[in-house]
Amino acid sequence: MSVCAAACGERPPLCPEAHYDGEIPVAATSVAMSSRVPRATAHTTSDRGGISVDIVDGVGTVSYEGRGPIPAFLFSEIPWDFISRTLYAGLGIADGVWYPFWLYCSDDGRLTDFDGEMSDRDVAILTPVEGTCTLAAASGAPLEIPAHSLRNVALSCGFTVTAPPGTRARPASTASSCRAGATTSTPTARRPTNTSRRSGRSSPTTA
16 A cells, blocks of 8 residues: 555655653673674764764764764674765664664765664654764674663554563553554665665765
8 A cells, every 4th residue: 555655656644653651671781793893983074964973993972963972883884886885884872762873984985974863753864974984904892781771762653563472561652543554655775785764865975
């Protein structure tokens, strides 16, 4: 149904604003980063778009949407030959919220675009930035993530979540705002390999 709507040029209805009213605890974790994870260093050189990136050897901080600096780390390198960029996927962690983000780096060492989301808001940004990107040798140094919790997690409609057998699921108070069996729009592919995005957002420039 949503595919037909998209093909006919009609925008599927947006999901209602809904959040999970429970708390999701995340235990302290020591992660032995794979030697295949790149030690990228990236810095913004201006405050364009209110974005700030300060990553050294894969670890540092990011700021966007008026939040930050947020402790963050990089965990994956994604070549995207179609737009002549390499994406570095990262995660910012603060008590209450996760901040997934992607850095777009050119072959000549420029940080050209920033893509960021947050777990407590149904928002995603993709904006040009000015900065630098360099890559050092890979490292297997452990990463220490402190104990924290996720709260006020933004929900999407069109999905059903159930608890494993023998456990009891705590329903979200806003669950009734999403229709059972509702369909969602088919996202437009923007990142390569196992990454899907919301529709209606253009790809970054390739200059």
